[in-house]
Amino acid sequence: MSTALCMCLGHNNKTTLGDGERVLKRRTAMSMVLAYPVLGLSATDLWGRVPRDTVSAALEAAMPPMENPEDPGFDVFERLSQIVCLNPSLDKTTAARIFGLIKVEPWGLHHVGAVYGKLLAHLSEDGTPRPLSDLIDEGHLSDGEAWFVSHLLTTWYLGIYYHESQPEPVRVSFETSLMWAALDGYLDPPGFSGAQPGDWTAPPPAALALSGSGDNAESGTE
Amino acid sequence: MSAQLDADVLIVGAGVAGAMAAHDLAQKGLRVVILEAGPRFTRGEVLSRQRDIWEQDNSSLYPNTELAPRTSPSRPDESHIDNHGPVRFGAHFLRGVGGTTWHWQAVTPRFVPADFELRSRYGVGIDWPFGYDVLEPDYIRAEQEMGVSGDGDLGSPRHAPYPQGPVAPSYADTEIARHLHPHGLVFETRPTARNSAPYDGRPACLGHHNCSNMCPIGAQYAGIVHVEKSEALGVRVLSETLATQLSSDDQGRITGVSYRRSDGQTGELRARVYLLAANPLETVRLCLASRSEARPNGIANSSGMVGRRLMDHFNVGARFNLPFDVFPGRGPLTGFATAQWRDGAFRAKHGAVLMSFENIDVVSEVATQALKTHPHDPVALGKEIRKLSARRVVMTAAVEQLPDPDNRVWIDFAKRDSSGMPRIQVHYSTGDYTERGRDVARGQIERIASLLGASAPEFSQSFFAVHASGTMMMGHDPRQFVTDPDGRCHDHSNLFVAGGALFPANSTANPTLTIAALALRTSRAMRAQMAS
Numbered sequence: 236m237s238t239a240l241c242m243c244l245g246h247n248n249k250t251t252l253g254d255g256e257r258v259l260k261r262r263t264a265m266s267m268v269l270a271y272p273v274l275g276l277s278a279t280d281l282w283g284r285v286p287r288d289t290v291s292a293a294l295e296a297a298m299p300p301m302e303n304p305e306d307p308g309f310d311v312f313e314r315l316s317q318i319v320c321l322n323p324s325l326d327k328t329t330a331a332r333i334f335g336l337i338k339v340e341p342w343g344l345h346h347v348g349a350v351y352g353k354l355l356a357h358l359s360e361d362g363t364p365r366p367l368s369d370l371i372d373e374g375h376l377s378d379g380e381a382w383f384v385s386h387l388l389t390t391w392y393l394g395i396y397y398h399e400s401q402p403e404p405v406r407v408s409f410e411t412s413l414m415w416a417a418l419d420g421y422l423d424p425p426g427f428s429g430a431q432p433g434d435w436t437a438p439p440p441a442a443l444a445l446s447g448s449g450d451n452a453e454s455g456t457e
Numbered sequence: 458m459s460a461q462l463d464a465d466v467l468i469v470g471a472g473v474a475g476a477m478a479a480h481d482l483a484q485k486g487l488r489v490v491i492l493e494a495g496p497r498f499t500r501g502e503v504l505s506r507q508r509d510i511w512e513q514d515n516s517s518l519y520p521n522t523e524l525a526p527r528t529s530p531s532r533p534d535e536s537h538i539d540n541h542g543p544v545r546f547g548a549h550f551l552r553g554v555g556g557t558t559w560h561w562q563a564v565t566p567r568f569v570p571a572d573f574e575l576r577s578r579y580g581v582g583i584d585w586p587f588g589y590d591v592l593e594p595d596y597i598r599a600e601q602e603m604g605v606s607g608d609g610d611l612g613s614p615r616h617a618p619y620p621q622g623p624v625a626p627s628y629a630d631t632e633i634a635r636h637l638h639p640h641g642l643v644f645e646t647r648p649t650a651r652n653s654a655p656y657d658g659r660p661a662c663l664g665h666h667n668c669s670n671m672c673p674i675g676a677q678y679a680g681i682v683h684v685e686k687s688e689a690l691g692v693r694v695l696s697e698t699l700a701t702q703l704s705s706d707d708q709g710r711i712t713g714v715s716y717r718r719s720d721g722q723t724g725e726l727r728a729r730v731y732l733l734a735a736n737p738l739e740t741v742r743l744c745l746a747s748r749s750e751a752r753p754n755g756i757a758n759s760s761g762m763v764g765r766r767l768m769d770h771f772n773v774g775a776r777f778n779l780p781f782d783v784f785p786g787r788g789p790l791t792g793f794a795t796a797q798w799r800d801g802a803f804r805a806k807h808g809a810v811l812m813s814f815e816n817i818d819v820v821s822e823v824a825t826q827a828l829k830t831h832p833h834d835p836v837a838l839g840k841e842i843r844k845l846s847a848r849r850v851v852m853t854a855a856v857e858q859l860p861d862p863d864n865r866v867w868i869d870f871a872k873r874d875s876s877g878m879p880r881i882q883v884h885y886s887t888g889d890y891t892e893r894g895r896d897v898a899r900g901q902i903e904r905i906a907s908l909l910g911a912s913a914p915e916f917s918q919s920f921f922a923v924h925a926s927g928t929m930m931m932g933h934d935p936r937q938f939v940t941d942p943d944g945r946c947h948d949h950s951n952l953f954v955a956g957g958a959l960f961p962a963n964s965t966a967n968p969t970l971t972i973a974a975l976a977l978r979t980s981r982a983m984r985a986q987m988a989s
Contacts, residue, residue, distance in 0.1 A: 319835070367833055381833065385833055388832065389832075393824060393828075395511045405511060409507070414820050414824035415820065417839040417846075419843070422784065423665075425670060426670070430787070430788070432653070432661045432663060434664065434788075435664050436626060436631065436788075439784055439787065
């Protein structure tokens with residue numbers, strides 16, 4: 236079995252099949268539902284939300300110092316990624332893969348240092364960084380720097396790095412790609428399932444919490 | 458059996474047709490050898506690769522070897538098939554032990570009775586040499602072998618229940634069907650070779666929605682099931698062994714199959730009877746490559762019809778956004794379909810259509826789209842991904858095609874692929890009959906989207922050719938058809954053909970169940986011939 240599959244199985248339930256291959260399973264939907272009241276969110280927030288405490292955590296963590304803007308370290312890149320994605324718990328392995336690819340781009344480290352420098356230059360009054368979309372809207376980033384922010388966001392969400400220095404794109408993550416996290420666990424990536432037969436006949440549990448409210452009320456079909 | 462022979466039956470191709478026949482023959486005590494150009498692989502290897510590659514088509518997960526170059530939608534330039542004619546034939550099949558059913562959707566409708574009588578009923582196309590009632594016992598047996606689950610008949614009369622009840626439908630399918638039913642549109646479950654409960658030592662579907670890449674747990678049938686059952690009965694499966702030439706004697710009997718292995722070894726295997734069970738394009742290549750002084754047009758080709766009348770399904774794809782959440786992609790990929798355009802008097806004028814909803818997740822697609830709208834704002838981005846992922850649905854419509862001798866497969870001896878075999882050449886066009894059917898399908902999809910209050914459909918049209926058929930057509934007249942109704946070549950009494958290549962008409966049905974049923978029918982004929 237390859238390293239990649241072993242990594243995958245490391246956080247999944249395991250079921251033995253025939254020749255010993257593993258069933259890929261993941262249980263996230265229920266854990267999200269259980270976490271729901273803890274997050275202090277109203278039901279109507281679900282489909283339109285980014286958890287507010289997650290956003291806050293992404294912005295409130297400490298900013299590592301950057302000694303040389305032309306040669307920023309991994310800690311700077313990781314922190315920058317957290318702010319780009321407004322997510323404080325990005326996968327470290329994926330971050331290392333992306334950083335490795337960016338370092339060989341002719342503009343890579345320069346952009347990391349430049350954008351991080353802009354964050355440091357435009358901190359909030361309480362000393363925390365501000366969302367990059369705000370800095371871009373206010374014109375603090377150049378077009379190239381704004382593009383670099385979108386490049387990072389694209390890579391983290393799709394799990395694919397579109398690489399200028401290589402002939403082909405590179406897969407950097409699969410099940411940890413943030414597009415899946417955006418679904419609040421109601422749908423797992425292809426090949427993963429925490430379901431039992433027939434679980435899919437009803438709306439996902441998270442959607443049940445929305446009954447009669449939220450975007451579904453727009454449909455006028457009920 | 459003669460001491461000089463390597464087997465009673467030698468089969469070329471370890472896909473569902475070859476494996477199903479091998480199992481049937483071995484059960485009766487016959488010695489069988491299967492040659493397969495592609496390699497063996499495990500579920501673990503393929504699933505691991507799925508996580509590591511960037512391509513999102515279902516060929517790229519699988520090995521690509523010099524001996525069996527793959528057909529890859531992501532890399533059409535690397536294909537070993539050259540296209541001519543107005544429409545590119547995007548051949549898409551898997552070469553490996555177990556065959557293309559490693560990465561299918563396991564949709565197993567039968568043909569409808571009229572599919573067998575297109576000329577008699579509607580004055581178009583070619584009639585099959587026998588009717589639905591003749592094939593139905595083999596349909597029943599093939600469904601049992603594959604463990605087909607289902608409930609409705611989708612227009613094909615049944616005289617035996619499905620081996621299993623249907624896999625539970627998705628919320629998306631039932632909600633959409635509920636909305637459409639008052640408008641006279643009846644969408645129902647499609648039969649699938651996918652377990653709704655443990656069956657034949659395989660588990661029930663757990664909804665990994667990875668069916669068309671690879672089922673991680675084997676709940677979905679694949680040809681490897683009958684490969685392994687055959688091997689347990691003593692069948693020898695020689696992987697990475699490319700059949701390069703068929704030899705024949707003066708009486709027209711096939712005398713051997715030459716092969717080349719991945720390590721460069723070459724040789725010839727001999728049997729009493731031979732079965733060609735590769736993809737319709739590959740079977741044609743082997744026959745045409747087997748030219749000799751006595752048979753300058755190749756094996757089985759006195760009619761000149763080997764490679765002629767290539768058919769496939771024109772696939773109309775459409776996407777639209779519903780005004781309410783249905784959460785597509787939960788559960789298996791196969792959605793509901795309607796039989797309402799599978800048959801009718803309209804077939805005198807245009808192709809029949811099997812119209813379906815596909816229960817696929819569109820997360821990658823909508824994320825890519827949302828990133829263009831919200832390139833810097835993860836809050837807005839997440840909201841857009843959530844909304845579109847819950848509401849975007851995909852429909853497909855498979856349109857039948859009439860046989861046309863100008864749609865053909867041949868080979869070019871001057872051009873070689875990585876295996877050293879002559880490259881496959883294809884000339885392909887669609888024809889007015891199919892294009893009128895396509896237009897009907899588009900109109901109905903637009904109507905359905907409107908009835909659902911959805912956005913206007915975005916259409917894609919392609920010959921993403923996964924249902925190739927008709928290149929070694931069966932029929933009574935040796936001047937018009939390559940094989941007789943049992944799949945026996947008119948030119949060679951000990952050479953048989955299995956697979957979609959035999960189809961005289963391609964229906965709207967996904968072909969695999971009919972391929973399996975025909976393989977069982979042909980296997981029976983081979984046994985009878987050897988017994989006599």
